[in-house]
Amino acid sequence: MKKDFGIIPSSKTLVRCIFCGVHLPKANRCIEQHTNGAKHKENLMLMRENAIYLLNEDLYCKPCNRIVNDNFSVPGHVETESHSNWKVAIEDLTEGEFIKLEPYLSSERDDVHCEVCNLDIDSNLHIIEKHVNSTKHRNNVVERLKPLNGLFPVENDDEVFCKICNMYIDNTTRAVLEHIDDDEEHVAWLTEIEDLIEGHDVSIEHYLANDFEVNAYCKKCKMDIICDVENIESHVHSEDHLNKFI
Template sequence: MKKGVLYGIVASSKTRVRCVFCRVHIPKANKCIEQHTNGAKHKDNIILMTENGMIFRDDELYCKPCKRVMDEEESVSKHIDSESHANWQAAIEDLTDGEYIQLEPYLTSEKEEAFCEVCKKDINCSLQVIESHVNSIVHRGNILEKLKPLNGIFAVDNDEEVYCKVCDAYVDNTVQTILEHIDDDEEHIEWFAEMEDLIEEQDVSLERYLANENEVNVYCKRCDLEIICDIQSIENHVHSESHLNNLG
């Protein structure tokens, strides 16, 4: 008989077992249990649990974000749609968006920690702790170092400033000012929006151009060709016959 954390099957009576994941009773026969655990609903519930921090503990479902044992008749999908769980989900997504924080270690296991990729450390996955971490000076500094080569930001001899290649402008060398430039400067944002719209699905990479101060070209992977990094040159290339012929 399949039992345990992977299957959620527990004893119910002499003739039946209970699937904790699906909130149903099943005849106590291997064939019936196999049929249920191989079914689409059971597999879908396992996926939902994994994505939402629900674990099988002491023969019951426990929701880590909500910090409670789920009611016996409460389905996985119904709980996910509940106010408390939905509010947590919205709050944690808002806090971690763009912060390089992996929630999977917390959601998919009994661990109580998420993992911050830029700080290389585990963090207790409570809203208060995550908020404190993402607003800390250390984390903001590490985020900045991650973003600089993605945004054409380079150090200069004058430590009081950095140089933005995208905008051909100097910016005060403070974490707050540089992040504000990346996130809020209209010229910076407009350049990226125009470039991304132009190269979308064209296999043209800005990575090397942005990460190297003296690089003047972008790279077309499809054509194995370097192109001067300006709007007109890239536009001419992506609409060229040679580039279009390489679509296949």
């Protein structure tokens, strides 16, 4: 019996797939056909995305801290109000916070990991919320975001310089985050550049992380490009560049 695949005995002639919530003939051929099918594989993926795993002969959901009712398949459970609310809440809490959820969601770990604080955190929503709102975490997020947004220290520690906007801003957590998230010029430049380079193997990471760098780099053409909208647009639409993708 393929217990690891969610197949458990149901009667003398039937087995049940607890992942999919269906009964099958006990014949090996029928079981193989089901476990190799697209729907079964989709449900395995859903389990790995929702911290659901096989516990003895039951489905257990870690976030809901409960055995999944026999009347529910994996999709049925993740669509319940309680689980859906948890999924929305944890995604809202961790978006942009450098919190690594994947090992928890795949049931490899019971905690989540904050990359900027290098800290394992209990997966409880209230504890995660407390962590992401802490002063230490906010400061660490800002320091991680600065080289991703062209922000650099200056002699006056009270300010940082934004090379994208060619302006100085207060070197406080609130001011830096407001600039990154809400400054129209900053957001518009990054959005336009990222839209241009998407799928073109062009990197602006070195430009953003180094104060005196003026170039983006095309990995496909192995060449530098002046890092502005006009030059990047001209390059990614050029015949030489596009021919590299043929």
